[in-house]
Amino acid sequence: MKGVLYLEDGTIFEGDGFGTKGTSVGELVFNTSMTGYQEILTDPSYAGQIITMTYPLIGNYGVNSLENESNKIFAHGMVVKGISQTPSNYMNENTLDYMLKLMDIVGVCNVDTRSITKKIRSFGTMKCIISNENLSISELKNRMDEVNININYVKKVSTMTTVNIKGKGPKIAVMDFGAKGNIIKNLKKRGCDIFIFPFDTTYEKIMRINPDGVLLTNGPGDPKTLQESIETVSKLIGNVPIFGICLGHQILALAAGGDTYKMKFGHRGGNHGVYSIEKDRAYISSQNHGYAVDEKSIEDKGLVVTFRNLNDGTVEGLRHKELPIFSVQFHPEGAPGPTDTAYLFDEFMDMVNIDKDETIKSFNDLNGDCR
DSSP, X not given: OEEEEEETTSOEEEEEEEESSSEEEEEEEEEOOSSOHHHHHTOGGGTTEEEEEOSSEESTTOBOSSOOSSSSOOXXXXXXXXXXXXOXXXXXXBOHHHHHHHTTOEEEESSOHHHHHHHHHHHOOEEEEEESSOOOHHHHHHHHHHOOOOSOTHHHHSOSSOEEEOOSSOEEEEEESSOOHHHHHHHHHTTOEEEEEEXXXXXXXXXTTOOSEEEEOOOSSOGGGOHHHHHHHXXXXXXXXXXXXXXXXXXHHHHTTOOEEEEEEEEEEEEEEEEEXXXXXXXXXXXXXXXXXXXXXXXXXXXXXXXXXXXXXXXXXXXXXXXXXXXXXXXXXXXXXSSTTTHHHHHHHHHHHHHHHHHHHHHHHHHOOOO
16 A cells, blocks of 8 residues: 655655554654664654654564553554564564554655655654555645644553552652653562552642652653643652653753753654763663753752763753752663663662661651660
């Protein structure tokens, strides 16, 4: 079947279709990863977006039941240069084409993804429509105009109820803005007693479990649309150790009084260099974000920059000067290295345990140690 990608500026890319037969509208972005297409598609942070993969051959190692970041595909579509229908890998269970059909996702292949990427880099991310239904250009334009893509996708990807994953370690409250499965796995690996809360949970409800720490997860879209969450985090600041990842990093900055802005085309890929100011060394990171923290806006908010992007110098990490709070824009659970920045979860555990010990010591100082 034929496939077509039509951009809001009128540009047309014609190729072939794969995945489910249909038509889909979303924000066109590009990802520079050479591998990891299954994790990318099932990452809730891609909700509402149509992903162009810059690597020319996708699907060559197939898909399996172990490497999903969530239980479905939240992206609205996929655009690739070449799609492999004969994958080869010892973990392979089926083709990427089959996975997209199973999850009702539209794909377009055999198009010039280099030209698509250059256009996004020149003009920024933009609204688009992809189809393999043989629709006319006028039909595509009309359908695209009818769909509003500027909605709060966090509501669609966050848990609806509180979930407890029991552990014998510190009690961690997770504010779920679209958490990747590997974030939860990293907490489980460290024995945490995990409570996953919906994105709009109040401060009072979170504190009711008396958490030892709070983790703010990744998620899709503009952080400024999440005013309830920002208000909750502003109340958490100073009362409990906090670790923010990606969208959680942006929300933490906003809650502290800082500001964020939309980037021209964002950072999406598993090969982005970041520089750690504290460790004076570079790391390879996995990234997926279209917004960034405005550095000038946090100068007098008690926050210092801990990481910078090596491509454009944007803020990639923050730490509070006095409080047990830090965040990163990239994904330490993304494992591009494969363990380059996973140590940040250990730093969070150290922060949680130190804060817990100090709280116990303060209580004993006030009331007398009766042991």
